[in-house]
């Protein structure tokens with residue numbers, strides 16, 4: 001799968017770990033930065049290009065990391081077509097895709113340990129939207145907001 005990743009300084013270390021992890025799993029990884037640790041960078045500058053690439057379907061799924069994952073989720077959801085969520089548990093990592101067609105996962109580099117984050121991201125990427133009528137109905141109500 002073509003996967004985009006991005007992080008500010010709060011998520012930089014975890015992003016680096018996840019890039020290696022995803023590459024080793026055989027994914028094509030597009031890194032939207034930060035490309036070096038810079039303690040004063042701003043998460044919107046890193047996450048918006050990733051979210052726009054998801055929105056334009058240039059990449060299939062996105063992984064965004066900041067310190068808490070909160071800012072990443074807030075800004076990513078401003079981009080039409082992006083369905084992002086801050087994930088702190090394994091169930092939501094796959095259920096968010098299966099029920100809600102989540103296409104961008106947000107993680108807290110200061111919250112979630114590397115191995116746990118890897119498991120969340122793997123569950124996210126292996127999940128597929130169920131397409132069940134009730135979920136489609138709800139998803140369409142979300143998509144209608146963007147018209």
Ligand SMILES: O=C(CO)[C@H](O)[C@H](O)COP(=O)(O)O
Nearest residue numbers: 010066067068069070071072
């Ligand atoms: O988590 C974040 C946004 O939700 C940021 O990574 C965090 O706010 C950065 O903080 P600081 O500039 O104090 O390192």
